[in-house]
Each structure stands twice: as structure tokens, then as C-alpha cells.
Amino acid sequence: MNKKKTILVTGATGAQGGSVAWVLLGQDKFKVRVLTRDTSSPKAIELERAGAELVYGDLNKPDTLVNAMQDCYGVYGVTNYWEHYDKEFQQGRNLVNAVKKTDIKHFVLHTLPSYSILSEGKYPTPHCDIKAQLQLYTISQSIPATFLQVAFYYENFLNYFPLIRHDDGSYHFGFPQGDTRLAMVSVEDVGGMVAAIFDHPKEYTGRVVGAVGADETCETYAAILSNVLGKAVCYDYIPREQYAGFGFPGAEELANMFEVQRLHIKGRQLDLIESYALNPAMQSFVGWVSKHKYQFLAAMNNGEQVLI
Numbered sequence: 001m002n003k004k005k006t007i008l009v010t011g012a013t014g015a016q017g018g019s020v021a022w023v024l025l026g027q028d029k030f031k032v033r034v035l036t037r038d039t040s041s042p043k044a045i046e047l048e049r050a051g052a053e054l055v056y057g058d059l060n061k062p063d064t065l066v067n068a069m070q071d072c073y074g075v076y077g078v079t080n081y082w083e084h085y086d087k088e089f090q091q092g093r094n095l096v097n098a099v100k101k102t103d104i105k106h107f108v109l110h111t112l113p114s115y116s117i118l119s120e121g122k123y124p125t126p127h128c129d130i131k132a133q134l135q136l137y138t139i140s141q142s143i144p145a146t147f148l149q150v151a152f153y154y155e156n157f158l159n160y161f162p163l164i165r166h167d168d169g170s171y172h173f174g175f176p177q178g179d180t181r182l183a184m185v186s187v188e189d190v191g192g193m194v195a196a197i198f199d200h201p202k203e204y205t206g207r208v209v210g211a212v213g214a215d216e217t218c219e220t221y222a223a224i225l226s227n228v229l230g231k232a233v234c235y236d237y238i239p240r241e242q243y244a245g246f247g248f249p250g251a252e253e254l255a256n257m258f259e260v261q262r263l264h265i266k267g268r269q270l271d272l273i274e275s276y277a278l279n280p281a282m283q284s285f286v287g288w289v290s291k292h293k294y295q296f297l298a299a300m301n302n303g304e305q306v307l308i
């Protein structure tokens, strides 16, 4: 009988790694080991109950990573800029070094393009630039790897970018994205793509893949939100300088991110096509908003902001 290979999933108690871990557990082709700083957290316990093996590990502590990877065939790696900021770079290096040391056969790492390079140094965007450096570092170590560049989550409409109610009863969201297409994806769908990539190591080793479920303009997303929610939802173009001045943590960085996308990333249609080929269950934006319609509406009825 064939012994199942083990895949270590980092970030499995979070959105992206969670999507990967749950899909792999559901498919039951690989054993799933979960790396977490807290093996007693409710999310970790839930994964354990579904069949995952929990292992303590911290991206700041290289030995814990090497230990967690013992006897693993594959690793899914995701680092979290928004919790650790510039420390993400060293944490990512620790992860890559452990992968190298334990001779992992297939490493799938979440990365992003360097927005600094795309804008010729004009708009540094560390959460993207660091991940691009980690991609280069992984390549420099000759690790058999696939890089997954995940687009802006649909879920941001539920978590971080509230629809604002105006006096006339309409709802608004705004970015410095202009009328350039904004690639997005449901983070729930990342897992299906990663599972397909682990199923095809020969085809996907050395590849950079984009995870994209929709690639439309913000005007189109506003029209979809209006149609599905039955309320007027408008997109406002907010210029980079204005957005950067909003003062919330990360405002300037996000302003730069949208500005680079507006100026330098005109569309991601090929990534969209490949994403649906890898994961036929990818959700369109209209499908995803429809699924979450009552969550949107409940929040809209509760006050000024839609914290979805």
C-alpha cells in the first residue's frame, strides 16, 4: 500500500493557508501537517479534528521550522507582512532555509511581484517587494518550487474596505486604482489551486502562477454589488496622494500598491484563465457577492459603515 506523503501548511489557521489545509484535508491525497504558534487555538483544534497533525512552529525560530518539516514531501508557505512588517523578509528566509535543509520535494510559496521594480523605484510597496525578494531567494537556493501570486481578496470588502453610506443613501468604496482592471480572488479558492499544483509537480515546478477569480474595473465591481445587493454602490477614484494622506496604518503603502497597479498592471487575463483551469470551482465576483449577500446587507443596515 502506498504511504501518503505529508505536506506542511504554514498559515493554516489563517485565511490563505487555511484554504489550502482544508482543501488538502478534504481531498485526502496527502497527509496534512499544520504549523502554528499556538496548537491550542480554536482554529488549530478544528484542523486537528479534521485530521491534520499540529506542530508548533514560529517563522522567527528556524529550528522549529526544520523540525516541522521532518519527513515532509511538500510545503505551502505564506508569510504575513501585515502582522510583522519588515520582519517578513527574515521570516521568509528562515522558511526557505528550512525547506532547503530538509530537502523538500515541492515548495509552493505565496509571493507577489516587486512593485518597486515595476515602478522603477518610484512606489516602494514592501508587502509586495519583500515577497518578490523571497521568490528570488528561493530560486537562488535551487529549490523545486512554484510561486503563487495571489490577487487582492474579495474578502477585503468584508474586512478592510467598508462601503461608506452617503447622505443620499448610496454606498461608496474608493481606491487609487483609476479605471484600470483590478484583479481579485476569493481567498477560499486558493486551496483548490494549490492542491492542483501539488498534484502536478513536474508541470508546475519553476512556474509563477497568478491566483485570479475576477479581472474587471472597479466600476464593474460596483455595478455587480449594486445589482446583487439591490442598493446603489459607487466606486470613487481616489488619487494616490489623497489616499496616502488618509493616515490609517499602511495607507501610503496601499496607495502605492493601487498606483502601481493603475499604471503598470493593465490586466491579468492569462492568470484568470489558468486559475479556472487549475480550480474549476473558482468563484466569480458575482457568485461570491451573491453567496455573502445577507452578510453585506446586515452590515449595511446596521449603520454608517459596512464592515463586512
Ligand code: NAP
Pocket (backbone or CB within 6 Å): 010, 011, 012, 013, 014, 015, 016, 017, 018, 035, 036, 037, 038, 041, 057, 058, 059, 060, 078, 079, 080, 081, 082, 083, 091, 127, 150, 151, 152, 153, 156
Ligand atoms: P491571516 O488570515 O492573518 O493569517 C496569518 C497566518 O500566519 C496565521 O495562520 C498565523 O498562524 C501565521 N503566522 C503569523 N505569524 C507567524 C509566525 N511568526 N510564525 C508562524 N506562523 C505565523 O493572513 P492571510 O491573509 O492568510 O495571509 C497574509 C498574507 O497574505 C500577507 O502577507 C498579505 O500580504 C498576503 N496577501 C493578502 C491579500 C489581501 O488582499 N488581503 C492578497 C494577496 C496576498 P498562527 O497564528 O496560528 O501561528
